[in-house]
Amino acid sequence: MRIGILTGGGDCPGLNAVIRAVVRKAVDVHGDEVVGFRDGWRGVLEDDAVALDLAAVRGLLPRGGTVLGTSRTNPFASDDGAERLRATLRRRGIDALVPIGGEDTLGVAARLGDAGVQVVGVPKTIDNDLEGTDYTFGFDTAVGVAMEAIDRLHTTGDSHHRTLVVEVMGRHAGWIALHAGMAGGANVVLVPERPFDVDAVVAHCRHRFESGYSPIVVVSEGARPAEGTLVTADGGLDAFGHVRLGGIGAALAALLEERTGREARAVVLGHVQRGGTPSQFDRVLATRFGLAAVDALHDGASGVMVALRGTDIVRVPIADATARLKLVPLERYAEVEVFFG
Numbered sequence: 062m063r064i065g066i067l068t069g070g071g072d073c074p075g076l077n078a079v080i081r082a083v084v085r086k087a088v089d090v091h092g093d094e095v096v097g098f099r100d101g102w103r104g105v106l107e108d109d110a111v112a113l114d115l116a117a118v119r120g121l122l123p124r125g126g127t128v129l130g131t132s133r134t135n136p137f138a139s140d141d142g143a144e145r146l147r148a149t150l151r152r153r154g155i156d157a158l159v160p161i162g163g164e165d166t167l168g169v170a171a172r173l174g175d176a177g178v179q180v181v182g183v184p185k186t187i188d189n190d191l192e193g194t195d196y197t198f199g200f201d202t203a204v205g206v207a208m209e210a211i212d213r214l215h216t217t218g219d220s221h222h223r224t225l226v227v228e229v230m231g232r233h234a235g236w237i238a239l240h241a242g243m244a245g246g247a248n249v250v251l252v253p254e255r256p257f258d259v260d261a262v263v264a265h266c267r268h269r270f271e272s273g274y275s276p277i278v279v280v281s282e283g284a285r286p287a288e289g290t291l292v293t294a295d296g297g298l299d300a301f302g303h304v305r306l307g308g309i310g311a312a313l314a315a316l317l318e319e320r321t322g323r324e325a326r327a328v329v330l331g332h333v334q335r336g337g338t339p340s341q342f343d344r345v346l347a348t349r350f351g352l353a354a355v356d357a358l359h360d361g362a363s364g365v366m367v368a369l370r371g372t373d374i375v376r377v378p379i380a381d382a383t384a385r386l387k388l389v390p391l392e393r394y395a396e397v398e399v400f401f402g
Contacts, residue, residue, distance in 0.1 A: 062087070062091065062156045063093065063095075063096065063153070063154050063155055063156050064093055064094070064096070064155070064157050064158070064159060064355075064358065065095075065096050065097075065098055065105070065110070065150065065153065065158045066083055066098070066113070066160075066161070067098040067102065067104060067129060067159075067160050068127040068129050068130070068131045068162065068185070069101030069132065069133070069162035069165070070101070070131060070133060070162045070165060070166050070185065070186070071133075072125075072127050072131050073185060073186070073199030073335050074198070074199050074202040074203075074335070074337060074339030075185070075198035075199050075202070075343040075344065075346070075347035076129075076161060076199075077118075077122070077124045077127060078198070078339065078344050078348050078351070079161050079185075080113070080118060080161075080351070081121040081122055082348045082349075082350070082352050083095060083159055083355055084113050084114070085115065086352050086355040086356075088114065088115055090355075091359060093355075096110050096113065096153055096155065097110060097111050097113045099129055100134070101133070101162070102132070102135070102160075103132045103134040104130075105149050105150070106145050107149075108152065123339070124338070125335075125336055125338050133165070136169055137169065143172070147173075147176070156179065157178075157180070157181070157358045157363075158173065158178060158179065158180045159181055159182070159183060159355075161182075161183040162183075162184075163184070163186035163191055163197075164186075164383045164386070167182045167191075167379050167382065168383045170182050170379055171364065171379040174379065175364070179358065179363040180363055180379070181358050181366070182354075182382075184367070184382065185199060186199065186200075187203040187334060188200070188232065188234050188237065189234065189237070189387070190233065190236065190387050191387060192381065192382050192383070192385055193366060193377040193382035193387075194366070194369050194370070194377070194382070195369045195370060195371070196346065198343040198347040199335075200236065200237070200343075202337070202339050202340045202343050203237055203334040204240045204241045206330065206333060206337070207229050207238075207241035207245070207279075207334060208240075208244045210227060210245075210330055211241060211242070211244075211245030211246070211247060211277055211279065214227065215245075215275075218277060219274055221275070222275055222323060223323060223325055224266055224275060224321065224323060224324070224326070225275070225276075225277050225326055225327075225328060226278045226314040226325060226327045226328065227277065227279045228280050228281075228282055228309060228310030228311075228328070228330065228331075229279060230331075230334050231252065231283055232281075232283045233253050233283050234252075234253065234254070234281075234387065234389060235250075235251075235254055235283075235394075236389060238251065238252050238279050238281040238284070239389055239393060239397060241279060243396070243397045243400070245277070246400070247278065247397075247400075248265055248269045248276040248277050248278065248400070249262055249265050249266070249276065249279070249401050249402075250278075250279045250280075250397050251279070251280040251284040254391070255389075255391065256284075256285055256288070257284060257285075258287055259316065259320075262278065262313075262317070263316075263320045263321060264402070265401050266323075268402040270323060275323075278317070280309055280310055280313060281309075282309060283309075311327040313327070314326060314327035349369075350367050350369075350374065354367050364378060364379055365379060366378075
C-alpha cells in the first residue's frame with residue numbers, strides 16, 4: 062500500500078509523533094510506502110511531497126511542530142480544487158490518505174472520502190474541541206504551558222499588588238482555560254461557552270485584593286461579556302471563514318484597572334502554547350493514534366477518524382466528529398466557579 066500523510070491547520074506538539082508512528086508501522090509491519098505532503102492540503106493541491114522512510118522519522122518523537130509543515134489551505138475554495146487533489150493522488154499512486162488535523166482539515170477529508178478516496182483521519186487540536194474523542198494530542202502540553210505561566214504569575218502579581226489577566230487559546234471552546242485555570246489556582250476563569258458578567262469579575266478581583274493577595278484571571282481568546290461581541294484582533298478571516306481572535310485579555314485588563322483602582326496587566330500566551338516538546342501524555346496518545354490509523358487502513362476502513370474513548374482507541378465517522386464542536390459543559394464550568402474570588 063502507498064500511503065499519503067499530511068498535517069493541516071495550526072501546529073501543535075505531537076504531530077511528529079503521529080508521523081513517526083504511521084511510518085514505523087506502515088513500513089516495518091506491512092512493507093508499505095509513505096509519502097508526506099508538505100504544508101497540509103496545499104501540498105496535495107500543488108503536488109509538493111517527500112518520501113518518508115524509517116531514517117526520515119528518527120528522532121521525531123520529542124520534537125514539536127511538524128516536519129511536514131502546515132497551512133490552513135482550503136482546497137474547496139476554488140472550483141477545481143477537488144479535481145486537483147484527486148489528480149495528485151492518482152499521479153503519486155496514493156492508495157490511501159491519513160490527514161492529521163481539526164474540523165477543517167478533516168472536513169476536507171470527509172468530502173474526499175465521499176468521493177471514493179480511502180481516508181482515515183487523526184484528530185488534532187490543542188483546543189480539545191473536536192467531537193468524538195475524549196482528548197486530542199497537544200491539549201495536555203498546552204495546558205501544562207499555561208499552568209506553568211499561571212504559577213509564575215502568582216508571585217509577581219502578589220509582589221506588585223496588581224491583577225494579571227492571562228489570555229489563552231480557545232476560539233469557541235474553553236477547555237484550555239478551564240483546565241489551566243483550575244490547575245493553576247486562578248481566581249476567575251472565563252470561557253466562550255459562558256458569557257461573563259463584568260460586575261461579577263470586578264467583584265471577584267476586589268475580594269481577592271481584600272484577602273491580601275492579587276487576582277489571576279484566565280480568559281479564553283473567544284470569551285465575551287454578556288450582551289457583548291467577540292473581541293477580534295483585526296476582524297480578518299482565515300481560509301475557512303473563521304474570525305481571527307485576540308485582544309480580550311488587554312481589553313479586560315484595562316477595564317479591571319479602571320474599575321478596581323489597582324494596576325492590571327495582560328499576558329497573552331499565544332503561540333507559545335503550540336510550541337516546544339510534547340508532554341508524555343501527548344507523545345503516547347499521538348503514537349497510539351498513528352498506529353491505529355495504519356490498522357484502520359489495512360482493515361479497509363475509510364471515512365473514519367481514530368479517537369480516544371476512555372483508554373481505548375476507537376474509530377468514529379469523520380462526518381460525526383466534525384458535525385459540531387465539543388464545548389465545555391456548564392456543569393464542568395460550575396466546578397471551577399467554586400474557586401472564584
